[in-house]
Amino acid sequence: MSQVHELQEVVRKSIASLIVVEPFIGIFAKMTNVYYIEDSPQVAWTDGKSIYLGSMIHEMSPRDIAHVIAHEAIHIILKHAIRSKQILKKHPELVPEQFFQLANYVADAYVHMYLMQTKISPTSYENLVKPSDVKETFGVSIEDKSFEEVMEEILRKSKKIEVSYSGKGSCIGDYKRPKKMVLVNKGTDREDTQDVDEEKIEREINKRLADAYNAAKNADTVPEGIERLINELLKPKVDWRTIIRKDLSGFFGSRHRYSWKRMSKKQPGLVPGRKSIGARGDVLVLVDTSGSIGEEKLQQFIAETFAIAKVAGRDVLVIPWDASAYEPFKIRRNEDVKKVKLKGGGGTVIFPALKLAEKYVKPSTRIVILSDWDIADLNSQDVYSWLYKYRNQIYAVTTDLTPPSFLQFAKISF
Known part of the structure; x- marks a missing residue:
């Protein structure tokens, strides 16, 4: 040998x-x-x-x-x-x-x-x-x-x-x-x-x-x-727990509401009990995968998406987009990282993604948009009207430019 x-x-x-x-x-x-x-x-x-x-x-x-x-x-x-x-x-x-x-x-x-x-x-x-x-x-x-x-x-x-x-x-x-x-x-x-x-x-x-x-x-x-070590790869920079608990109380909805008609089992008479009100609304995440989004930002967007799914406690529907909108996919757990196949690399035009998102948006749907917000058609009438229509259901995350003033947003620093 x-x-x-x-x-x-x-x-x-x-x-x-x-x-x-x-x-x-x-x-x-x-x-x-x-x-x-x-x-x-x-x-x-x-x-x-x-x-x-x-x-x-x-x-x-x-x-x-x-x-x-x-x-x-x-x-x-x-x-x-x-x-x-x-x-x-x-x-x-x-x-x-x-x-x-x-x-x-x-x-x-x-x-x-x-x-x-x-x-x-x-x-x-x-x-x-x-x-x-x-x-x-x-x-x-x-x-x-x-x-x-x-x-x-x-x-x-x-x-x-x-x-x-x-x-x-x-x-x-x-x-x-x-x-x-x-x-x-x-x-x-x-x-x-x-x-x-x-x-x-x-x-x-x-x-x-x-x-x-x-x-x-x-x-x-x-x-x-x-x-x-593996979880570090999915570590988010936006504190979604704080956002949901304080800044956006009720943004993702709640499975329960508190009522004095139902006594708390742990502290009866001191705090109200919780009553189930059914499943919370859907979560829709639009991820910018255009050429202006480098690998570091793209990986961070993935991390934020998994953090949203974890804190919201339900499946998240992800729509990748650049100048086109790509096939949506669902994620929930870190193990779903193998599902992540983000197409893109082209120009930054958001309206095709918004049109696709329209198929999934309900009154209870919460929408998160991850982008640098350097978007070519951002000031077009179609895009402005769509974002304004759903402004109370949208939370914007930006790495660079400021989203429209009527949207709630957070900025990720690199």
């Missing part, structure tokens, strides 16, 4: 062992393309989409190889490569090579922190960055902070990034995929060496993430740390 065939067998068994002990990470790794590059001196790295193993992998035990694959898989799950590039865009004064070494150092600490919460066997490989290393080196704790918060804190403290990490870790920067590489695990992602579109890559990662999460969730085998 050749060295490559031996490695393919070891990788297959390593991923199988991960699926047994940590199904979510193992399934995600199984869905990920893993390549072997014989002339690379590194152990392993990721470009944010695939996993690459270098020649040093042959010096490691099967247990250590499983740990390495899990390590790189978590880098992809946490989107460290994409998030690092987004941070760098905000700091054009930095030297990319040095910045990516710093980003990798911090990212490795996050991966180690999550791996320690799993049942995956510790590795004997020495060059691992721990959260305590980041604390010792930069005086910054990573616990309870996002990757972006930690990076920004380090950059504020250090006018110049000193690269003195004793070779720990490998860079998660802009890797060019080697020409001479061998596929040792066929995942679900396409083998497209030319695809460097970050938005497409992130959508692909999200789909893989949702599929692996749902498979593991069905078996009730997702660790608490990973559970929080």
Whole structure:
């Protein structure tokens, strides 16, 4: 058996062992393309989409190889490569090579922190960055902070990034995929060496993430740390609980009304009892997917939609739109993320979406519109009349421009 065939067998068994002990990470790794590059001196790295193993992998035990694959898989799950590039865009004064070494150092600490919460066997490989290393080196704790918060804190403290990490870790920067590489695990992602579109890559990662999460969730085998990690992807910026409880009391309706004719079972005579008044109205969410909405905003719109469904306590009908209105779909739980297929990328014209929404609007329907509100036909008579007609049923969420003054709205800041 050749060295490559031996490695393919070891990788297959390593991923199988991960699926047994940590199904979510193992399934995600199984869905990920893993390549072997014989002339690379590194152990392993990721470009944010695939996993690459270098020649040093042959010096490691099967247990250590499983740990390495899990390590790189978590880098992809946490989107460290994409998030690092987004941070760098905000700091054009930095030297990319040095910045990516710093980003990798911090990212490795996050991966180690999550791996320690799993049942995956510790590795004997020495060059691992721990959260305590980041604390010792930069005086910054990573616990309870996002990757972006930690990076920004380090950059504020250090006018110049000193690269003195004793070779720990490998860079998660802009890797060019080697020409001479061998596929040792066929995942679900396409083998497209030319695809460097970050938005497409992130959508692909999200789909893989949702599929692996749902498979593991069905078996009730997702660790608490990973559970929080997945939920972080759906974390909303609009406090819908506050909006519903205070600012929009009654906006989404109520399943009950209070009456002194029915005594409270818990505190009889002190507070009124609740009487059921049937199901609440429908919720309709119009999501702007036009070309002016970048991937970060689009992902946030998805998060807001799931938050609305959770707080409203019922199915939410979603209508994606740009210059056209696309087929509606229903969501309710985080597990429904796999249903999310947002078409768009064109111009921003809202009237087709409003016409489609008309089919579903009832007097009890609540309508949420997520957009940057840079809408070409916003001042047209048709659009103005529609929005004004349903103004008491509409709540607008904007990332940029202010919606019409007669609408209730909230602004998301980026």
